[in-house]
Structure formats: C-alpha cells, structure tokens
Amino acid sequence: MDGLAAMRPAVRRAGKRTARPEQVYQKLRSLIVRGQLAPGARIIETDVAARLGVSRTPVRGALQRLHQEGYVVESPRLQQSRPLVAPLTQEDARELFSIVAEIEGLAAREAAGLSASDREALFKDLTRINEEFKRVSQARIPDHNRVWELDETFHRRYVDAAAGPRLLALHDAVKPQAERYERLYVSLLSRDIGLSATEHGVIAKAIRSGNADAAQFAVQTNWRNAATRLGSVIESVGERGSW
Amino acid sequence: MDGLAAMRPAVRRAGKRTARPEQVYQKLRSLIVRGQLAPGARIIETDVAARLGVSRTPVRGALQRLHQEGYVVESPRLQQSRPLVAPLTQEDARELFSIVAEIEGLAAREAAGLSASDREALFKDLTRINEEFKRVSQARIPDHNRVWELDETFHRRYVDAAAGPRLLALHDAVKPQAERYERLYVSLLSRDIGLSATEHGVIAKAIRSGNADAAQFAVQTNWRNAATRLGSVIESVGERGSW
C-alpha cells in the first residue's frame, strides 16, 4: 500500500547508490505503523541492516528519524540508546489526538475563512468523500485499509486547502504519528465508524457556512471523541506479530 | 560567547564516549539560531567534524536532526543532499509567528480562566518580568541575549501556568523554531521593544481581569505586530558572520 517509487533491482553493488536510508525508513515505518513490529519490541541495528541488505549506516539514519518522529523510543539506559518500538498507550493516543485536533482545528478555522465559492467546492468534495467513507465502512466485511485512507483523505482535503506551508509542515510532522492509532480505531471499532461519519458531516457543513468557531469546534470534537472511544480498547493490543 | 558546556580536553582517544552527537547538535543549533552561521550558507560535514574535533558520524546524526527540525534544508540536488542553513524569509516569519500566536493565544485564554488567586499571582510575575524586560531593553547598550531571554520568560510563564500537556507539547515543538526570528527582532528592532513591553502589559492586565477573549486577542496582537515589524527588515540580513 505504500505508493512509493518502484523498487530498484535487488542486486546491490557495494558503494552503489541503491540503498538509501529513505527506503530503510519507509520499510521500518510501515512495519511499525501496521503493527508487524510489536510495540515495545527491541530494534537491533545489525538485524535490520542484515534483513534489508544494507550496512548499519543508513539504518542508523532511519532510526534517528524514526526516533524523532516518535515511532521509536529509547529504553532508559545510562550511556547507550537501545531503541524500542514505541508502545501504544491510552495516554499517548489521547495527547496525540488532541494535538491533531488543535492543528486540524486551526486549518478548519482558516478553511471557513475562504471565499464562498472555494467553500462550496470544498463542501462538495468533503461530502463526496464522506459518502464513500460511510459506504465502505458499512460493508459486511469492511476493508480497514480503505476506510483509513478515506478518513485520511477527508481531513487532508480541508487541511491542504486552507493551511499555510508552516501549519502544513507541522501537520505533516504530527499527523503520521497518529496513523498507528487511527488504524487501530478502524480495525477495532468498526461499529463506531458511523459516528465518525456523522461528525464529518458536521465539519463539512460548518466550513460551508463560513462559521470559523463552529468549524474549529467540529474538528476538535471529532478527534476528541475518537480518542475517547479508542481509549477503552487500546491496552488490549499488546504483543502482536513480529518478523 | 556560546554559553555551552565547558569543553573537555582537546585530546580524544579514539572510541572514547567523549563526543556525543547531542553536543554537536547543540553547538550547531546555537550557531544557527544566533545567526553566527549565515542563513543560506552551505554546511560541510567534514568542516564541522574537523572544527568540533569529532568524526563525520556524529555530525551526520546532528545534521539529520537539525534537518528535520527545519534549521537545515537541502539545496535541490538530484542525488545528494548538500545541506544549507535554512534561510530567513518574511513569509516564514509571518507564518511561524501566526502559529505561535495561535498556540500562546489559546494558553492565554485558558490562563484567563484560572482562579482569581492564580491570576493575581500570574499577573504579579508577568508584571515583574516585564518591568525587567523594559529596564534591560532601555539600557544604553542593550544586552540582546538578556532581552530575548526575558521575552521568552514572559511568554513561558503564562503558557506553563495554563496550557494542558497537549498544548504544551505543541508549543515546545514549534516555539524553538521561532527563536531565530525573535533574536533578529531584539537585535534589529531594539527601538521597537518598548512597543512589545506595552503589549505585554496589555496581556498581563487581560489575564488578571479574567477576560478570555481579551487575553487571547492581546497575545495574538503581540505576535502579529512583531511579525509585521520584523517583516520590513528581515530581507536585509543576508550574509552575516561566519566562522
């Protein structure tokens, strides 16, 4: 599902620019985000390097990035790092969602300040996306991946439309960290997704109306509710798949 | 001039844990933030490593971190990175300050909702800090570093007092990036600092009065005015001190 650049041939000559840290990063991130690397698990540079067929140098770069983005934490050692896959906690989910609520709330506030015609176009798109979101989530066997994508698309639509580059950068820095929890949400709480769809409708209408306060509040409510609903089931997902 | 940890003896035995990337990071960040490394200047790993007496490995780590935090950007090359000190632009300043305005504005709003006794204590502290701020900035030869610190202290006082952990985390993520522009402000616009002090007074009074709207507005005004004043002089600071 990671719509990334096509892979180059598996053959790697030493010193060739075939194995960039970007790839290591993407691969590791994908494994963590999808839960295939158990939260709390140790990450050993050497293992990753061997598994991905590169040396420790690019792995180190990727790990540093993952660390700063919060996907990887350090076990509290004195001198050395000892990276771990960041655990999933109720606390973390709540705080992360609150921050997303703040950022996307600001974006929605600005979206409500767009021109009437822009708002109308935005409303149409949001409504269309939300309809699809409802439809897919109500299928007998919902495609969780697709559901997540649509939720993502919905929020990204008004953020991209209204946020300045700096707010956008902040959004891009924070939002991906919520992905782990979002995926958990659509997987474990498929029953509650209808509520999210309803909240999305409120957001769309508030933006169309041009009411900045209402738009901001609607977005914040959406995220805070999600955090609350998620809170109750989050601790249950302890150790999961490894590689 | 750099108020950093005392240097260890220049002699380093290979492999010793004497030169951590954290130190390289702090050093470089300090140089960038204080303008001693010219915006737009190239950063050469080898040079930094030599200058700081370490190998390229820890330097690379520090650069990656600085890159992600926005202090360092890459010149648009095809295959290689070529890191540059992030330039200072009017656009960037305006957006950054408006985000800070939003975050600290929210904090001020919440501060206005504290108990009367808390607000009174807060007001006393803010006033005291602001008096010192005025006093230092009006010296014949203002100590820019001290002026900046006092401005920082002022804002941090009410943010810490009122912001929840989520808002605080957001604040900590964003605010440091504004430091470069803040320092520019106190250096280049020392004449206008009196205006800032006046605005600080308005903030303090609004919080004491418990008027949430007024408190939020006062903070936002303070930042937006600063952005405007800064805008006019920001492009002038092209190449500055190098090392």
Added chain:
DNA sequence: CAGGACAGAATTGTATACAATTCCAGCAAG
C-alpha cells in the same frame, strides 16, 4: 571573445573495523 567539454577537486553515501558499554548466564558463597 563566448561557450562547451573535460579533468580534477570537493563533498556526500556507504561499508566496515574497532572500542566501549551493557546485558546475561552461570557459578560460588552465604
């Protein structure tokens, strides 16, 4: 004199060797 090609310098990307620290198991002593 202008413009382009080429050689060499500069710089970053990667791999790897070695140092230092932490972890862990096994054993001995209480």
Added chain:
DNA sequence: CTTGCTGGAATTGTATACAATTCTGTCCTG
C-alpha cells in the same frame, strides 16, 4: 534457595576508508 559477582556475548558509538556524484575552473574550439 537466594544473592552477588565475574566473564563473555551482544549491541551500540565512533572513526575511517573507499565509492560515487556533483561542482569548478581551465582550456580548446568556433
């Protein structure tokens, strides 16, 4: 049976060598 110690294994931190790419200045040609 528990506890503490010791030695080796595992793992990360740092330095450095080499490969690949980009940049720069010079010289040749039109």
